[in-house]
Amino acid sequence: MSGAWNVADVVGLRDETPTARTIRLRLPVPVRVLAGQHVDLRLTAPDGYQAVRSYSVSAGIPPDGLEITVEELPDGEVSPYLVRDLGVGDQVEVRGPVGGWFVWRPEDDSPVQLIGGGSGVVPLMAMVRAHQMASHSSPLRLLYSVRSPEAAVFRHELESLAQASGTFGLQWVYTRTAPDGQPVGRLDAETLGASVLDSGADPAIFVCGATGFVEAVAGWLVDLGHAPDRIKTERYGGLGGAS
């Protein structure tokens, strides 16, 4: 589905962390979501002023719903409103889901390595869910860099999936505070190399997060021997170092 803007109803809200929440939207048309796609969301002020931002779809809710998960950027123009003020029954304009490149398709049976920083985990969560739904036998790994355990969106779902599933592996990088006994520090080339699927396995790799994070990780992956055309990236912009 593409093209026009649709008016979507906010039909559900769920706090994920103190600064992030999931917004369930219902569209007036059927919605088909590929894991990794995003929507554009448009807000209009009473005086007619408008702003558009992109948000990855964290889950498709057939036949006409989807969820997005928004992390508040404290001085942001749009995200604080979405995280703090938007209520069930409100309406927003939505374009999409769109995007045919940063997507994981169940037909692809390669091993998959996902690498997310901060809210960059959102489209990767959609891929994890789709991979589980398809009962794929190929290995799936997620390396997730967050400020602290409390800031990790989808933490419980990811940890229980990692425990229950024979194919899904989860690795955390904590940049500010970590649970007892675990290291604190930014992701670096060495940790990345020790954590991700080996280039010999030729995994499909998806990297998402703030632009600086994506840039660094993509460079290290190439240094590790991964083919550039196996690495797909999605940059969220500066976002004040949100990961």
Place this chain on the structure above:
Amino acid sequence: MSEWTGRPAERSAEDDYLDGNALAGPLSEVFAIDITAALGTCGTCGDRRAVAEAHLYVNAPAKILRCPSCGGVLLRLDERGGRVILDLSGFTQLTIEVR
């Protein structure tokens, strides 16, 4: 559920960029199929890669897509007042997968 009023913040990071993925929405207004997955050949340096992989600068009135290899302008998209002006002249070619 207070009303959204909008208040564009000062943005210092003018060289902050996104990637061509973020053009999927605006381009869906113009094309029936997704163009961000198409392979584009840069008219300046000949580099060939997905439109989604190029660097997108949005902190200007028009969105500008630049080649990650040489920095050459690939595409300009100006959406204002219910009109889209799309300049694709930075590409010599687009290869589009039709399934």
